[in-house]
Each structure stands twice: as C-alpha cells, then as structure tokens.
Amino acid sequence: MQTVLPVIVAAAYVVVLTFVALRARAARQFSEFSLARRALPLALVFGSLAATYVGPGFSIGFVGKGFKSGFLFLGIGLAYALQNILVGLLIAPRLRALKDCHTLGDAIGQKYDRRCQIVAGIISVSVCTFFAAVMAHAGGVVVSDVFGLPNWSSVIVVVGITALYTTFGGLRASVITDAFQFTAFAILLPVTLLVVLIFHIKGGAATFAGEAVTATAEGLDSTSLIEIVGLVAAFLLGETLIPPYANRALASRTTRISRNGFMLAGLFSVVWFIVMIALGVAARSILPSGTVEDRVLLNLVGSLTHGGGYALLLVVLVSVVMSSLDSLLNAGAVAFTEDIVKPFAKLPDEKALNVGRCATIVIAAIAMVVAPAVPSVIDGLLICYTIWASAILPALIIGLFIKRPHPLAGILSMGVGTFVAMSAIVFWFIFPSMIKAPAIIIPALGAALLAYALGHWLGRSKSGV
Amino acid sequence: MGVVTFAIVVIAALFAIGSGFWVAIALVRAISRHQTTQNTYHPANDKSDHGDI
Numbered sequence: 001m002q003t004v005l006p007v008i009v010a011a012a013y014v015v016v017l018t019f020v021a022l023r024a025r026a027a028r029q030f031s032e033f034s035l036a037r038r039a040l041p042l043a044l045v046f047g048s049l050a051a052t053y054v055g056p057g058f059s060i061g062f063v064g065k066g067f068k069s070g071f072l073f074l075g076i077g078l079a080y081a082l083q084n085i086l087v088g089l090l091i092a093p094r095l096r097a098l099k100d101c102h103t104l105g106d107a108i109g110q111k112y113d114r115r116c117q118i119v120a121g122i123i124s125v126s127v128c129t130f131f132a133a134v135m136a137h138a139g140g141v142v143v144s145d146v147f148g149l150p151n152w153s154s155v156i157v158v159v160g161i162t163a164l165y166t167t168f169g170g171l172r173a174s175v176i177t178d179a180f181q182f183t184a185f186a187i188l189l190p191v192t193l194l195v196v197l198i199f200h201i202k203g204g205a206a207t208f209a210g211e212a213v214t215a216t217a218e219g220l221d222s223t224s225l226i227e228i229v230g231l232v233a234a235f236l237l238g239e240t241l242i243p244p245y246a247n248r249a250l251a252s253r254t255t256r257i258s259r260n261g262f263m264l265a266g267l268f269s270v271v272w273f274i275v276m277i278a279l280g281v282a283a284r285s286i287l288p289s290g291t292v293e294d295r296v297l298l299n300l301v302g303s304l305t306h307g308g309g310y311a312l313l314l315v316v317l318v319s320v321v322m323s324s325l326d327s328l329l330n331a332g333a334v335a336f337t338e339d340i341v342k343p344f345a346k347l348p349d350e351k352a353l354n355v356g357r358c359a360t361i362v363i364a365a366i367a368m369v370v371a372p373a374v375p376s377v378i379d380g381l382l383i384c385y386t387i388w389a390s391a392i393l394p395a396l397i398i399g400l401f402i403k404r405p406h407p408l409a410g411i412l413s414m415g416v417g418t419f420v421a422m423s424a425i426v427f428w429f430i431f432p433s434m435i436k437a438p439a440i441i442i443p444a445l446g447a448a449l450l451a452y453a454l455g456h457w458l459g460r461s462k463s464g465v
Numbered sequence: 466m467g468v469v470t471f472a473i474v475v476i477a478a479l480f481a482i483g484s485g486f487w488v489a490i491a492l493v494r495a496i497s498r499h500q501t502t503q504n505t506y507h508p509a510n511d512k513s514d515h516g517d518i
Contacts, residue, residue: 023496043491050484179492186485190478197475208474209467268484274477 006146006311013315014161017177021165024176030352033170034102034334035251044175045252045261048327050268051178052244053080054185055324056138056377059317062273063300064293066280069219070212076228077273079236081266087241088262092249094400095241096258103331104246104396105339111399112410114343119414121339123391124243125363127384128332131242132159132325132367134380139321140371145298146314155371158321163364166326167357171251171334174326181319188316190275192301196282200304203285211284230439238385238441240393243331244324294377329367333359382440383425390417390444394452406459409452417448 027033040048065073101107105124109117139158144151165173201207239245245262252258283291283300291299301313336359337352347355374380394417395410421444428435 020492020496041491041495043488044495046484047488047491176492176495179488179495183485183489183492186481186488190481190485193478194475197471205471206467209470212470268481271477271480271484274474275481278474278477 005308006314009308009311010146010315013312013319017161017180017319018165020180021169021173021177024165024169024173026168027170027172027353030337030349030356031102032172033330033353033356034338035247036170036172036175038251039253040175040248040251040257041253042257042260042264044179045248045257046264046268047182048175048178049084049245049248049261049265050186050272051182051320051323052248052327053239053265053269053324054182054272054320055135055381056142056317056321057381058269058272059185059189059276059320060138060294060297061378061381062276063280063283063297064295065219066215066277067283067287067291067296068215068280068293069223070215070217070281071277072216072219072223074273074277076231076235078270079232080239081269081273083236083240084266084269085263087245087249088259088266091241091397091400092252092258092262093255095246095249096252096255098250101250102247102338103250103335104241104243104392105335107246108392108396108399108410109339109343111405112395113407116395116407116410116414117339118343119411120392120395121335121343123387123414123418124335124339125332125359127388127391128243128328128335129363129366130370130380130387131384132328132332132363133370134374134377134384135321135325135328136367136371137374137380138377139318139325141294142298142314142317142321146311146318151372155368158318159325159364159368159371162322162325163329163361166329166333166364167360170356171247171330174330175248175251177326178323181323185316185320188313189279192304192313193275193279193282196279196286196300196304201282201285207285208278208282212278212281215281215284226439230442233441233445234382234385234389237389237393237445238382240389241396242384242388243335244327247327247331247334325367329360329363332363333357336363386425386441386444387418387421389441390421390448392417394445394448398452406456406463408459408462409455412455413448413452416451417444420444420447 031037062073095107098107098110101110103124105117105121108120136155136159140151140155143149143154143158165177197208249258252261279300280296283296286303287296287299302310333356337356341347341355391414395413399405399410424440424444428440
C-alpha cells in the first residue's frame, strides 16, 4: 500500500498534465513554436514567468536557507523582485516593441549586427543547456526520493516527459503546462505552510517569531559582507532576461501585458520568498537542527504526511522542476534555430519548426548526460547566473538604450564577459577555499562592462563619429 | 512583533494561494477557448498576431 499510493498519485498527475499538454496542441508553425503567435494574456504571462523562476533553488533551496539563516535570504531575494520590476518597467516593453524578434539574439542582432546575434545565440543555447542540466539534476533527486529509482533513470523520466510535450507543443505547450504546474505548487505549498503554522508549532506565533529571530541572527553571523554583496548581485542580475523570460516578454499579446506580467511576477516573488523561508523557519521546531539544507523541505513534508499526501507534495516539487525545464528546453531550441541556424541558411517555416523540435531533443539529451556532474542545485545556478550576467546583459541592456551601439562593443563585451566568467569558475573549482562562488559575478561583470566601454570607444574612433 | 510576523506570513500564503486560483481560471479559459478556436479553424486567420492563445 505504501508504494502503491504514491504511484497512483504520480500516475494521476501525469494523466492530468498530459491532458493539459494535449489541449495545448502541437505547434504547426515556427511562430507558434517560438512565440505562441504573440497572443499570451496577462495571467498566463505572469503564471508562466513565476513557474519558470520558481525552480528547485527558489523552493527547496529557499526553504533550506530559511531553516539555516531565517529571513536573511528574504533581503537578498528582494533584489530579485526589484530586478523583475525594473525589467517590466524599462526593458520588456522595449523588447516587445521590436519587430520580427523571436529571441534575445534577434534583439542583439537588430541593435548591433549578425555576428553579435550568432555569438549571443551560442551563449543563449549553452546557458539554457546547462540550466536544463541543473533542473534535470534536481528533478532526478526528487523522483528518486519518491520512488526509490536509481538517479539516472529518475533524470530520464523527468527530462523525457518534459521534452516530449515541449518538442511537439513549443512555447504554447510550455506556457499552458507552466500555468497548470504553477497552480499546483502555488496552492499546495502555501497550504502546507498554513497547516504547519496552525497545527504543528507548539507555542504558535511567539515560537515562530522566536525561531525567525534566532535563525536570522545565526545567518548574519555566518555570512560575510562580500558574500551578501555577491548574492545580491547574483539575484539582481543573474537571471535577468534569461532566454525563457525574454521569450515570454516577446510572446505577450501587447507591450502593456509584457510590462505588467514582469511587474506582477516580481511582486509575487516577494510573497513566494516569504512563504518558502517561513516553511524553513517553521521546520526548525519540527526537524533536527543538523538537517542538510537541501533535505529540509522533503523531510518536513515527510514528517507531516505519509502515503498519498507525501507523494502529492513530492509530485508538486517535480512540477516545480518541470515548469522551469520545459521553458529552458524551448528557449534553447528557439535560440538555436533563430540565432545559429537561420543566419547561415534560409529556412522555410516548416523546416525551421523541425529544426526547433530536433534542437529540443538534443538539448534535453545533453542535459540528461550533464545532470550527474552538476555539483549542487545552488552552485549550478550560480554558475549559470555568472556566465549569463557577464556575457549578455551589458551588450543587451546598453544596446536597447543607446542610439547607435557599435558591433565591436557588443562582441568584445560578450567575449570578455564569457572568458572572465568561465576562468573564474574554473579557478573556483580548483581552489574552492580561495574564492566565494557568489562573488565571482562581480569581477566578471566589471570586465564585461570595461570591454564594452573599450569597444564603444574604439568603434567611435574608427568610424570617426 | 511575533503576531505581526505571523500575520504577514499568513497573508503572504493566502496571497500565493489566490494567485494560484487566478492562473487556474485563466488556464481553463485558455484551453477551452483554444478548443473552440480549433473547432472553427479558418486558415485565413492563422497568421493573426493578436488572437488569444
């Protein structure tokens, strides 16, 4: 009975997910596959954005941080909310206003030149693939926990199901299934928190507040200032307009929906961080103090409910992973088709659609292979943030705001940003005690900005402007 | 102070649950409307950039 019930719950979840994915229907044109025909309403843009950013880091990771450091990470998470609101106010409407733009590479290509588009495309595909590997790793851990399967087969199950509906349905299937998955976790995890607060904490509000104060003080004591600055920088910039978010900005029905979708997603992130951290704080009076951070949410759920309830909440955690994974697979495939293949070959719509589908499968396969090598969810995400923020953001954001950006500045910024970020990551792997992971983003971003300034100055001198 | 912290956490949880229901309603509308569109599919409208999902 103990193994049958989880299987029934998981099977029921897969049936409902399949029904939702089938209702989304297979994409028949590349514009459907890449941008859902630019017809997304506000609630779906918001739900899909929130489902994409609430991955294992913002659920399992934040509950663990709440357990160890109390509300310290809420302050750091506010940088993420601010980033979403600023993107909504300043960048998303500008992106949405660009004509014939499917990807960030397209946007960079329109502002600089085709070479810059190809470089941005290569970076986008690589970052999406590694992000997908991090998600596959996290999904494998959860599935293996529920069913006791070996880790490699758990990774295959999670990535296989996600790749299946993303390959056929493209962005529309991704957004519709994201909305379903968002509904599941946005209702069930806060309900879990309310149940814990009302029925499982002895001493009620006073005990909870006491644990929150103690944990936050411990967090402040154990985190250095440079780590806090690095984390704030990583949360402020690391996920800014990563390809799946940019796709949703571009696929919104209007520029207004694009702006409001990002702003609402930013505000929701504050609420979400409070709920996740509160779960971690509440867990302090239920779990042993030595519990490993990444296990806090799983162990808390396990201590509250057994059988079907436990399986349901774990399936919700898998959906947290899948909703991020599908967005990354689709964004990587669209970037590959639009930014790497299309600049070299004139593709009719049907061929572009097929290339996009094949790319989805290849990215999913690479993610499966790389997943076991991912060090940990948080470290994996920090690596992705560092590369993305340094390689793409200076060229993209400055390019959207200045009148005549120089291609040399774009190329130099992307090249130097990638090189410095990769070198710093390799250095961190070899000498982990000499450098703190969150701090890597600061020199890498600084180098990319300097390279941009140099390229801009050289470009202006060359053209005599 | 303890009661205020507790109240903020409870309000945040209720807000998150409300967001979940809002997106659920939009999802149901989107997939049922899409089915209707599919049943009355006209090739001439297929290239429209502004229809609902």
